[in-house]
Amino acid sequence: MAEQLTREQIARAADIHAAPPAVVRNDPVDRTFGLPKKLYMATVGLYLGFIAVLCWGFGNPVMVIPIAICVLIIVAGFGLPTMWTRMKPFTSSKPATWAHFSQRGIATASGHTRSRDASVQVLILPVLILAWGLAFVTIAALV
Template sequence: MSKHIHTELEQGKARIVAAPVANSTPKVDRSFGLPKELYFGTIAGYLGFLAITGLTFMNPVLIIPMAIFVVFIVAGFGVPSLFTRLKGNDSKALTLGEFRTQGIATNSGTLHPRDAAVQVLILPVLLVLWGIAAATIAVLVS
């Protein structure tokens, strides 16, 4: 607890002592905690969407935008991957087996593996389905 010690300081009865400093360095956790298979699934979903739309709407004008999108996706996942490998990173991402048995810790509590996988993969899967729907509509209209 803390309390005001102004009167004790004035009377010379209080002593101020510095707290001991721990010599240990803090543990650095730069991993994102999820197994890399989920990241590969996410990358595959995004690149799959680009492949579906690129093959459906084959046009030489789309080569540069598609290449830019691929570079953004690779950079978007490659830079954080390099970030986890920096010197001083004390932690490793979960393996798929550990993830299946433990789940993942979040701010609101432990999340079951199935729920975490659904949250991570829902957008890439919906993008692939959207690409398939757009391709189907384009084929039926033409």
């Protein structure tokens, strides 16, 4: 059951602080995601390639605004995390180079993953979407 409390009862039971305790972070801030820039660029390129295939296959002046909106969403979807990696507090961490990524791999939720396997995990969806777009345009052209 709910019980109605007065302000005096709440004030007697409450632990009131004048200011919240200060949180001091001594650990370095790393917002690089642990993947090299080439994987992000490949992902963006594959998504934009899908949009380009649809523009090429179904080119129509009426589709300019929807296609522009889709391109802006893709650019914003990858641009915002890029901006997030450069936020304050400034950090000295940099994205992994391809050589470093190839040698060490990356830690994922399911354990340590080799670079080849991580690259496949990152790129499988964009590649499948681009392949779907090519199949869709091919079927539309043949029918």
